[in-house]
Amino acid sequence: MKKTATTQAPVNEVIANRWSGRAYDASKAVSNEQIISLCEAARWAPSCFGDEPWRFIVWNKNTDLASWQKAFDCLVPGNQEWVKDAPVLLLTCADTLFGHNQKPNRWAQYDTGAAAENLCLQAEDLGLMAHQMGGFNVDAARDAFSIPEQFTLMAMVAVGYAADIKTVTGEALNRETAARKRKPLSELFFDSVWNKPI
Amino acid sequence: MKKTATTQAPVNEVIANRWSGRAYDASKAVSNEQIISLCEAARWAPSCFGDEPWRFIVWNKNTDLASWQKAFDCLVPGNQEWVKDAPVLLLTCADTLFGHNQKPNRWAQYDTGAAAENLCLQAEDLGLMAHQMGGFNVDAARDAFSIPEQFTLMAMVAVGYAADIKTVTGEALNRETAARKRKPLSELFFDSVWNKPI
Secondary structure, three states, X not given: OOOOOOOOOOOOHHHHHOOOOOOEOOOOOOOHHHHHHHHHHHHOOOOHHHOOOEEEEXXXXXXXXXXXXXXXXXXXXXXXXXXXXOOEEEEEEEEOEOOOOXXXXXOHHHHHHHHHHHHHHHHHHOXXXXXXXXXXXXXXXXXXXXXXXXXXXXXXXXXXXXOOHHHOOHHHHHHHHOOOOOOOHHHHEXXXXXXXXX | OOOOOOOOOOOOHHHHHOOOOOOEOOOOOOOHHHHHHHHHHHHOOOOHHHOOOEEEEEEEOOOOHHHHHHHHOOEOHHHHHHHOOOOEEEEXXXXXXXXXXXXXXXXXXXXXXXXXXXXXXXHHHOOOEEEEEOOEOHHHHHHHOOOOOOEEEEEEEEEEOEOOHHHOOHHHHHHHHOXXXXXXXXXXXXXXXXXXXO
């Protein structure tokens, strides 16, 4: 189902239509080519000094169930409840040090967020749905996948096809059909001066 | 000029065509409606707990030259050299505290990076060019615009129309026409296991 953003001026339709649903269709796999598209979209995000500080791990339930399960086990129970039907999981990490001089990169998380957003938009473009989560056990995930301390674990991402809304019931249906909300533009976007609404 | 990303699988064309050029057309203004589109695209980015931790200040040279100049003066000289022709400047900031409980938000920079990427993609969609910069004096900008300590200043963004490439010469021409580069996908994107190339 489409839940297009309400905007005061036209916005690119992929940006306007991307949203973080929870009802996935467990019967539909994500192809390898689709996974490469998602990664390529992330790869071409901009970054400070062109450092590309992001790292992504991808788990595909349909090609390596055991690894997907290991990733799934790191999620908090509230997320596991709905992520169980998502065929693909990802983890986004930020390299704390610049590659060219090994000094702290204060834009590492910022740039990784940009790459992850490209991935989510690409999912929308492919007819898929991506949903990022902060709710996972960072220490468990670092342990399970031997992620070096140099990298900050940022978000898990569920990817898959949205379930046909006719198959969704109860509380899940309310959640999927609820209107998307944002604060008014004027609260966060300022004209020339801090706190002066645009 | 188009500098479409080279990818192993198709990628949405706005994502593939967005790039951070430096040669702006000083004679072409960005309209207020375009500025609202840019902000709306950022506004609809996803965020942890729906906190929307980003704040953007927008300076439009054509409606408030003095404020634009104040922002411009915060840039490092190497950026001032080419930003002088960009009619719009923005600053992106991240709220360090969650709105719902005033506790530290460890996704504030990550989510702000996503919102900024939406803005840059929307610029591409509108036929504009956006270029983010880490090279500015954070203390000077915080001072000049009275930005509370609770907010981390992340990036300045130049926005405007790209200059006709036929009008660009010398070193600037080399820079604008150089191929875009990224590390191989296999270096940053992993399959199920840390460091296993996808």
